Amino acid sequence: MTEPEQQRTHQDLTVKGEAIQRIYGNYQAWRYMVNRRYQRKLVWTLEEKRQFIDSIISGYPVPIVLLAEQKKESQNLFEIIDGMQRLNAIFSFIENEYDVAGHYFDLNTMAETKALLDDGKLQQQQPTLARDVCVRIAAYTIPLSIYEFANDDDVDEVFRRINSGGRKLSRQELRIAGATGHFAEAVRLISSKVRGDVSATNELPLNEMKKISITNRELPYGINADEIFWIKQGVLTKEQVRESRDEELVADILAFMLLDEKPSSRSEFLDDFFGFSDGQAQQQRYAQIELATQKHTIEIAETDFQRVLDQIKVTLNRAGRTLSQLLFGEQSPRAPRYFQVVFLALHKLIVLQNQEVVDQDMLVKLLDGSGANIPVPEGGRWGAEVRANAVNGAAGVYGPAFGPAKGYDPAQVRWITQMENILTQSYTEQGAYDFKQGFIRLDGKDQFDEESFDKILKTLAGIANIRKGVRGYVLVGVADTEPDAQRVTKLYGVDARPFERFFITGIEHEAVALKKSLDDLFMELTTRVKESALSEPLRDYVARNVKAVRYYDKTIFVFEAQAQDEPSNFGGAFFVRHGNKLAEVPPQKFGELYRRFMAGM
Known part of the structure; x- marks a missing residue:
């Protein structure tokens, strides 16, 4: 027996069937993970999803789903090696994102979906499939093959092998699957940024994948x-x-x-x-x-x-x-x-x-x-x-x-692709990003909003406190609601440039309203950061990394935060981010903040 064969004998394999209702419960517990190093985008068309669900309704057998079990902290997670498209088709159908033959899954069929319906987290679309058909779907057994792998290399190799036959993957997908070289990583990163389906990490819960997946107009999410x-x-x-x-x-x-x-x-x-x-x-x-x-x-x-x-x-x-x-x-x-x-x-x-x-x-x-x-x-x-x-x-x-060229200044170059990537990343890493339409209140008085600027600095402290290794941004000149963008247009005659759900207004009009040049405003903001109540060394980091960037014809101010060696504060107060909300940490929870931060959690 060769050494690789000896290693494979230590991998435990479990083959079993599980009802869709139980699999959906695991999905709601965020237990299915996607490794973007080798997994494709969510690329099934709506018709392909419907055909797969029709097979389940008809009671036909479906291909096995291959999972790699991961033990993380107190929870067992499952990395999807093969079957991501199938699982997504099931879960998105159950959650009423699309119909089959004009009918939707009845959310009252399963306890999990009924609870989400009652809480207003799901909405029942009409008309529904007959209850007995929905019960049959919930009880349908999906074949699962669950491996316990010794290391990531084994997962990569299995992925290559199961997809090397037939037409499952294109040649380029096979090339990139499991490739760990510097060139392959550069290709992966650049390609993702050009497409716009970027994420902060390679591993994402399946629940988050649809937010940055490539879809068509018939599906209500993702990147068109x-x-x-x-x-x-x-x-x-x-x-x-x-x-x-x-x-x-x-x-x-x-x-x-x-x-x-x-x-x-x-x-x-x-x-x-x-x-x-x-x-x-x-x-x-x-x-x-x-x-x-x-x-x-x-x-x-x-x-x-x-x-x-x-x-x-x-x-x-x-x-x-x-x-x-x-x-x-x-x-x-x-x-x-x-x-x-x-x-x-x-x-x-x-x-x-x-x-x-x-x-x-x-x-x-x-x-x-x-x-x-x-x-x-x-x-x-x-x-x-x-x-x-x-x-x-x-x-x-x-x-x-x-x-x-007059001189290459990275802080002044156009940030079109980078900006769009940051906006997209905010879908899956809400806590690390925040957006402000400007520094002036939209009350027509053209006065610098001191309170709002302090909140920007508190937000930067909150971003730096997420965990070690985190980097995030506050972008000023980007409205994240249409009413704000419309208000800017009404007050200043500025046409916002839409991207996804955002509206890029820029800050040129604010410089004019404050009777300053963009350079003067930039210098004033940098000085304000240097003289702020942000704790060191975060204050110095933010001041050194303020950028004025161009998005087509708009100027955006970018404030960058990075986690320091220990939690950061503003005026002695500590802040954290829960999604896109900012919260102050009470003194009795300082110890918990430090423990979580130092543990990288």
């Missing part, structure tokens, strides 16, 4: 697929994003950005970059991309990618057309390789040559119709020299719209 950059701009189709082709595109671009010797664009090379191949030459390519990523750092790779992408977004906003329309004059067939050339040409100008756009209208004009002159081959392979020549040629075409 039509608004994802790749789909909206005509670069990829919905089906291609479902298959993680966006991650494949990011990997192709990132490898070109990082490697001095530019690689060909081909599937086999991508296999190598993710460590998905054997052989000496393949392992050498893996080592090269890993070294290049480490030298460059994941953080800088993310920043460079974001700088270029944000410039593309600004230019397309100026043009009032999608990228595909701008390049070809109409909504052409999907064009991922044309996007690569445009992106890498702008990367050469902005990052490698340290230039910036000096004439936005000229850049729009130079991009207009330029797709016809970009040489892109048909077929799977794209030679290194041909690709490099296409990038260099496009950079030459777009170059006249650029000039020498």
Whole structure:
């Protein structure tokens, strides 16, 4: 028996069936976890969900759900290895998020859903399925296979193996599944930020996944697929994003950005970059991309990618057309390789040559119709020299719209992608984020709101007290309710820019109302932080990290907080965040706050 086989004998396997009602009880107890390192987005269509529920109603057998048991603190949790889509289809149907054949699950069928109905946490949709059908659904037995694994590597390997046959996963999903290298991590992070389905951690309860999942318009939650950059701009189709082709595109671009010797664009090379191949030459390519990523750092790779992408977004906003329309004059067939050339040409100008756009209208004009002159081959392979020549040629075409950068200041760059990521992350990590429409009360008196500013500082202390390692933000210039945004519009004539459920108002109008320049207001706020009642070292951290960032044509002030070595206070008072609410800690609970904070809980 080999060593790996000996290790596998220590893994306990339990195979059993459990009624949907019991499984739903575990879901309500937040016991099902999703590891985003290898799990797909929630990508089943509404029709696929309905077909699965119809199979249950008909009494047909369904595939086994594979779980890995985790023992955390006093609770046993279950990481979903295979079956996330099925479980989500069941739970979302039970909670009346969609119907089957025009009828909804009767919430009075199960004690758990009836309690949620009585508490107003669920709402019964009409008409309902017959009670006997709902009872049959609740009693239906789902086959479960529950493993106890010694380490994460075993979980990753099982995930790869069960999905390597058939069409369960695309090739890119298999590449990324369980890949732990620096390059794979950079691709994961960048891809998630471009799509907008970001989360603060890799592990999320299944209950939270739907808030940042990619859905279609028929489902009342998540990120609308039509608004994802790749789909909206005509670069990829919905089906291609479902298959993680966006991650494949990011990997192709990132490898070109990082490697001095530019690689060909081909599937086999991508296999190598993710460590998905054997052989000496393949392992050498893996080592090269890993070294290049480490030298460059994941953080800088993310920043460079974001700088270029944000410039593309600004230019397309100026043009009032999608990228595909701008390049070809109409909504052409999907064009991922044309996007690569445009992106890498702008990367050469902005990052490698340290230039910036000096004439936005000229850049729009130079991009207009330029797709016809970009040489892109048909077929799977794209030679290194041909690709490099296409990038260099496009950079030459777009170059006249650029000039020498005045100096790269990360605090002043456009924060389009970063802002949208923070707004999305707030869905799953409410305590670490807060949003304020401004520093002035909306009473028409144009006076700085001292009380509101103190609350911002107290909120920053509360964020820093969540637990060790936490970083969070308070964004000023973002209204989180439509009435506030409408009030700003009425008072100052400002048109808010919507994103998801937020309204970006900016703070330019407040600087005008206070008779200050943006720079003067920024300096005053920094001084206020330095002279505030925030405890050290948090006060110094906040003062050093205040940012004025651009979101399209809006300026947002960003206040950043990070947990210090011990809990922070404001004027001797300690604060904590419960969801998006701020609460003061009474003196008798100081000890509990310290214990929880130091334990990282």
